Amino acid sequence: MKHSTKLAAAAALGTMLGTAVMAQELYTPNMAYRTGPFAATGIPLMNGQADYMTLLNERDGGIGGVMVNFEECETGYSTEKGVECYEKTKERAIVTQPWSTGITLQVLPKANVDEIPILASGYGFSPMADGKVFQWAFNVPAGYWDGADMIIQYLEEQGSLDGKKIAFLHLDHPFGKEPLPILEMHAEAKGFELLPIPVGLKEMQNQSAQWLQIRRERPDYVIMWGWGAMNAGAITEAVKTKFPMENMLGVWWAGHDADLKLVGEDGKGYKSISWSFPNPDAPAMKDLQEKVIDAGLSQTNAEEMKGVFYGRGLVMSMILAEAIKNAQENFDTAQITPQQLRWGLENIDLTEERISELGMDGMVPPFSTSCSNHTGHSGAWMLEWDGEKFVKASDLLTANVEGYADVIASSAADYAEANAPWPVNEDCAAE
Structure with a gap:
């Protein structure tokens, strides 16, 4: 994959100047729940998400030459704490990952004002599939x-x-x-x-x-x-x-x-x-073992790594990283804005070939997004x-x-009407 001239220059500068450029970062906070009644399921997911970003930092020097700051803000799955985390992180964040349908519903109106994309991978409010109405919200790769x-x-x-x-x-x-x-x-x-x-x-x-x-x-x-x-x-x-x-x-x-x-x-x-x-034989898993697990940079364990939820956490961060890369290359800048990341999330094209290039063969079905399709509807296995x-x-x-x-369209329209005035993406033509 060819990188743009500016991306290559950013990576070179990072090597030459070290700390000065390293002060730059892609701030992608995650609203974690390692505590509370949902912790048992939250922990392997959070570990998978964090480990994938750590892998990119350790193996690739981040994304496009900029390191990823995947800071966690603990919510215990509490909607109230989730909103507090959103307010605490929104100033620097290029994305919001609410990690609860309840938190997503509370943050949804705020995203329009703050213009920060919501990434709710496989959860959240199902009508968010309508990208024209919910222009800042994404529930890729599949909704409820x-x-x-x-x-x-x-x-x-x-x-x-x-x-x-x-x-x-x-x-x-x-x-x-x-x-x-x-x-x-x-x-x-x-x-x-x-x-x-x-x-x-x-x-x-x-x-x-x-x-x-x-x-x-x-x-x-x-x-x-x-x-x-x-x-x-x-x-x-x-x-x-x-x-x-x-x-x-x-x-x-x-x-x-x-x-x-x-x-x-x-x-x-x-x-x-x-x-x-989960695919324990995927190349990305070998890289994780070498660069993250063996290096003592993970909270996971060998048993958890075999499970569905740890693998799903990896996929979720891979999707975010792919959107970041898309935005960097399209806008010819490594240090992207939340608005640019929205474009990146609307232009995901994870073909089988691309999934294989990322070393995650068989770990997620292919899917693509657009300005009107914010879910991707990837399909799933039983x-x-x-x-x-x-x-x-x-x-x-x-x-x-x-x-x-029709249910998606009418539900999205009802939500917009109930929360009027609700801005929609008039430039987006429905597919």
Whole structure:
């Protein structure tokens, strides 16, 4: 990949002048949650994200000759603390990574004013797919509505859903309610009964009431939209109540290796849709081992590195790094602005060839973005727990976005109207 003249000059200057130029940095803070009820799932993700940026710093001298400052601001997954982190970091940040649908919803209106792109990889408010309306927000490579659609597609492949009953076990939180519009749309169209079963934040580890309802209702399938301690609690209860694990499926945040290892063989057959997949043989993993792990620059461990969530963290930072590189090359500057990064995020083109160039073969499906498409809709694989680890249980599934494009457009328009005056990108033509 050829770099522009200015990028090459920036890298050379960095070598010659050292500290003077090294004072420059790409400040990409991350709203981490290594503490609190979601820490068990947050830690491997944060480790993967941080390690990828450390790799770029150690191996490549940063991105475009400028080092990355991937400082973490601890939120404990608290919306209030997340907003505090946003206010604390926004002055220097070129991106905001909220790490919670609740925090994303609070930061969304602020991003228009501050003109800082929100990168919510695989989470956040699903209508953010409409880049014309949500010009500063991105939920690449796939959104929750994509996930819900692909889960229903997968279930349909197993047989008609007409007359079936599907329990929707979900965290009683903005995140847990996100897929409801798409699940309700499919229930009406395909003739199945959707049974929402909320799990309160204080009930995550004791779901006896919810599983009593599931035993009583005897659904054909359970779709779990869980996070943190809720997932381990649900999986444990499912095993205890002898629910057939092959009929239980989760969103990508409900496919954490450590949760399934609690039940081991008893969890065999449990499935989770996922837009990432760990590949221990990928060249990037070898570089990480040499430049980051062996050098003592990581908080991870050998077991965690094999898991889905650590690999997903790597993918998330790779996507951000790719957007930064895009912006640097387009604007012919290494020290990009938040506004320039927005362009970079709107012009991602991660082909299989490019993913291979980055040494991350098979770790994420190809996808691209545009000014109107801020999600990418990458597709995902259905993963299945084999008693010891997650394995692929399907070919790549792709969401039928056309089937709910009207829902995206109307929901985005409703949000803009409810939050008027809401600036939109009038220069962006819908694709």
